[in-house]
Amino acid sequence: MKAARLYAFKKPLVVEEVPEPKLLSEDGVIVRVSGAGLCHTDLSYMDGLLPDVRGRTAKFPYIMGHESSGYVHKVGGGVTGLKEGDAVLVYGAVGCGMCEFCKRGEENRCSEDPITIGLSPEYEGGFAEYMYVPSYRYLLKVKGDPTDLAPLTDAGLTAYRAVKKVRSHLNPGTFSIIFGIGGLGFYALQYMKLFGVSSIIAVDINDAKLAMAKKWGADYTFKFDDSALPGKISSITGKNGVNAIVDFVGINSTANLAMKVLSNDGIYVNIGLGGGSVTIPLIYLIHSESIVTGNMWGTYNELREVYNLAESGRVKSMVDRRKLGEINDAIADLRNGKLMGRAVITP
Numbered sequence: 001m002k003a004a005r006l007y008a009f010k011k012p013l014v015v016e017e018v019p020e021p022k023l024l025s026e027d028g029v030i031v032r033v034s035g036a037g038l039c040h041t042d043l044s045y046m047d048g049l050l051p052d053v054r055g056r057t058a059k060f061p062y063i064m065g066h067e068s069s070g071y072v073h074k075v076g077g078g079v080t081g082l083k084e085g086d087a088v089l090v091y092g093a094v095g096c097g098m099c100e101f102c103k104r105g106e107e108n109r110c111s112e113d114p115i116t117i118g119l120s121p122e123y124e125g126g127f128a129e130y131m132y133v134p135s136y137r138y139l140l141k142v143k144g145d146p147t148d149l150a151p152l153t154d155a156g157l158t159a160y161r162a163v164k165k166v167r168s169h170l171n172p173g174t175f176s177i178i179f180g181i182g183g184l185g186f187y188a189l190q191y192m193k194l195f196g197v198s199s200i201i202a203v204d205i206n207d208a209k210l211a212m213a214k215k216w217g218a219d220y221t222f223k224f225d226d227s228a229l230p231g232k233i234s235s236i237t238g239k240n241g242v243n244a245i246v247d248f249v250g251i252n253s254t255a256n257l258a259m260k261v262l263s264n265d266g267i268y269v270n271i272g273l274g275g276g277s278v279t280i281p282l283i284y285l286i287h288s289e290s291i292v293t294g295n296m297w298g299t300y301n302e303l304r305e306v307y308n309l310a311e312s313g314r315v316k317s318m319v320d321r322r323k324l325g326e327i328n329d330a331i332a333d334l335r336n337g338k339l340m341g342r343a344v345i346t347p
């Protein structure tokens with residue numbers, strides 16, 4: 001089969017013929033990939049900046065792709081509820097199955113740290129014609145062509161869980177900020193519109209993305225490279241500040257700005273892998289009772305909810321389909337901020 005493989009950090013992927021994956025367990029499924037979303041985390045992985053959750057060294061050559069959809073191709077003897085040809089989404093967080101988090105359905109937060117299909121050495125991902133999924137329990141059956149649904153499994157899911165955390169703060173007269181209107185921020189904007197009536201402030205460095213945010217319902221849009229930004233935000237929100245902030249960038253400057261404008265009782269959720277940090281005077285937390293937290297992907301059940309929103313037409317995906325043979329061009333476009341929505345690699 002054709003696959004894109006990483007041979008070394010900081011090198012382009014090599015698109016080549018490789019052996020098809022084998023069914024390695026009774027519960028396992030081989031999926032014929034129809035789409036695999038390209039994520040910023042893939043860039044971090046390629047650059048050697050994503051530490052393995054269990055401290056292992058990376059495996060080379062390796063097929064990435066942790067945001068996949070496709071059709072059931074082969075099933076092991078222990079698989080129930082799925083048959084060849086079924087359209088599926090691949091839920092990528094494989095937990096230990098036994099810890100408190102896994103037992104309550106949060107494999108994304110497994111206390112052993114979840115193995116990620118397409119980012120961990122155990123299981124290769126969707127930048128290929130076929131992929132092995134260790135259990136049918138990581139597949140969600142869907143209707144119709146699953147190709148453009150691939151981003152729901154990470155971009156759509158992660159943004160969903162993050163916005164659910166701020167949901168009770170999106171009341172009439174409140175303000176919220178989304179930092180970064182990329183693959184995830186685009187979904188976050190839609191969830192915020194669905195779940196609340198807060199006035200939404202979209203912040204990005206890219207004018208085209210801000211224009212898109214405006215079109216999709218952001219009440220205010222601001223360019224990030226603007227030193228007057230804190231003042232502009234305060235002039236909208238008044239003394240109360242911003243009640244809910246979701247940060248898909250996660251650098252020093254977004255976090256510091258967030259702390260400057262966050263309201264009393266406000267909530268800041270970081271999702272961005274920008275590697276920033278922020279100093280928070282503890283006395284501030286006493287006075288403000290604000291919440292500063294993060295978000296790690298989402299659960300299988302949350303993926304089911306996200307799919308429900310997409311299937312019923314209440315949430316849209318913005319997909320830029322790219323051929324597997326052109327994956328390095330898509331990676332360059334993602335690096336340069338040229339993609340609108342999500343690039344989905346098709347074999």
Ligand SMILES: [Zn+2]
Pocket residue numbers: 039040041042066067154155
């Ligand atoms: Zn991702």
Ligand SMILES: [Zn+2]
Pocket residue numbers: 095096097098099100101102103107109110111112
């Ligand atoms: Zn676990």
